[in-house]
Amino acid sequence: MSDNRRGTVLVTGGAGYVGSHCCKSFAAAGWRVVVLDDLSRGFAEAVKWGPLVRARIDDRRAVEAALREYQPDLVAHFAAFAYVGESVERPELYYDNNSAGTLALLEAMRATDVRRLLFSSTCATYGHPTYLPIDEGHPQRPINPYGWSKFIIERMLEDYAVAHGFTSTALRYFNAAGCDPAGEIGENHDPETHVIPLALDAALGRGPAFRVNGFDFDTRDGSAIRDYIHVTDLADAHVRAAARLLDTAGADIINLGTGTGTSVLELVAAVERATGTPMQVERGHDGRAIRRCLSRRRRARGECWAGSRRIRTSTRSSAPPLPGGSRGPGDPNRSPGADRAERRDRRAAGRRRGA
Numbered sequence: 001m002s003d004n005r006r007g008t009v010l011v012t013g014g015a016g017y018v019g020s021h022c023c024k025s026f027a028a029a030g031w032r033v034v035v036l037d038d039l040s041r042g043f044a045e046a047v048k049w050g051p052l053v054r055a056r057i058d059d060r061r062a063v064e065a066a067l068r069e070y071q072p073d074l075v076a077h078f079a080a081f082a083y084v085g086e087s088v089e090r091p092e093l094y095y096d097n098n099s100a101g102t103l104a105l106l107e108a109m110r111a112t113d114v115r116r117l118l119f120s121s122t123c124a125t126y127g128h129p130t131y132l133p134i135d136e137g138h139p140q141r142p143i144n145p146y147g148w149s150k151f152i153i154e155r156m157l158e159d160y161a162v163a164h165g166f167t168s169t170a171l172r173y174f175n176a177a178g179c180d181p182a183g184e185i186g187e188n189h190d191p192e193t194h195v196i197p198l199a200l201d202a203a204l205g206r207g208p209a210f211r212v213n214g215f216d217f218d219t220r221d222g223s224a225i226r227d228y229i230h231v232t233d234l235a236d237a238h239v240r241a242a243a244r245l246l247d248t249a250g251a252d253i254i255n256l257g258t259g260t261g262t263s264v265l266e267l268v269a270a271v272e273r274a275t276g277t278p279m280q281v282e283r284g285h286d287g288r289a290i291r292r293c294l295s296r297r298r299r300a301r302g303e304c305w306a307g308s309r310r311i312r313t314s315t316r317s318s319a320p321p322l323p324g325g326s327r328g329p330g331d332p333n334r335s336p337g338a339d340r341a342e343r344r345d346r347r348a349a350g351r352r353r354g355a
């Protein structure tokens, strides 16, 4: 380990939503943070806790140079494209950027003898659940190229553990939500496809009416249920997983969720409470019910980590101004996501949900 308190972490995709929140938590826990991001979908303003190396993960020369210069104890790998709809329309982009890009990253790591990796995987690798709750042993049959592109990476990590002595943990996230409660960074996707920002924009009259797809699911109120995990909880889990990675071997997999499902209609109610505004809701198409929750198996073994922040915190930490509240324009605590409205007007409509 290097001479700083916890070690050095090179964070690919650290200028993005989840990556930047993780950088903040790593720095707070005493890690030296270095970000490697090509800014294709991230923002230089979100890189606040260490230097930015602007490069693609498949740029072998630049990545190897960064690994040699900073000698990280591990790589936390967030860099990816993550829009389900886009992956269906342009699968080549996802297999190239996510799967082939990660292969190049692994080869750069092997060439520089950096063999620990924390990987942002996704519950999209499971596909439709065959039983609930979904645990890590659930069969993996992704239903879109995004999920497959991540599934392939998990496979690579297992093979690199056996053949090349890599140590890795793939963290399969459920739905990331919320923002840094201190407002230093926010959620900023362009285009925005995530449900809470879309609901907030609808409630605040800055976006189209919020569309609820499916009222006929076999759930408590008929709308789809998902496990929303606050991004600060996700970040906390990464810091813990990183510390564990320093003392373990092999390729491991952990689901990250809260274990509590929230329906879309409950989310609408939470957004209305957070903004103090009734929302215009549109009925979209119907679909199949999907419930996703945290693995009980790992929880039972005491190995599991569960987020503590609930949906109320996620909507509040993402929400711009409450009447008389502290998140108004010009307020230092305003969520950076509040500036999305201006950009939204320029965006093409009709993009499908991401994951």
Ligand SMILES: NC(=O)c1ccc[n+]([C@@H]2O[C@H](COP(=O)([O-])OP(=O)(O)OC[C@H]3O[C@@H](n4cnc5c(N)ncnc54)[C@H](O)[C@@H]3O)[C@@H](O)[C@H]2O)c1
Pocket (backbone or CB within 6 Å): 012, 013, 014, 015, 016, 017, 018, 019, 036, 037, 038, 039, 040, 041, 042, 043, 055, 056, 057, 058, 077, 078, 079, 080, 081, 082, 097, 101, 120, 121, 122, 123, 173, 174, 175, 176, 177, 188, 189, 355
């Ligand atoms: N947001 C979620 O709910 C969620 C859920 C499950 C998994 N994930 C995974 O978490 C990770 C981060 O997601 P996010 O929501 O923060 O996305 P994001 O788009 O905000 O961040 C991704 C970052 O990676 C960078 N990037 C993309 N391709 C790159 C490349 N080839 N080289 C260098 N940098 C590159 C982008 O510029 C961006 O800063 C992704 O791997 C995603 O698959 C996210």
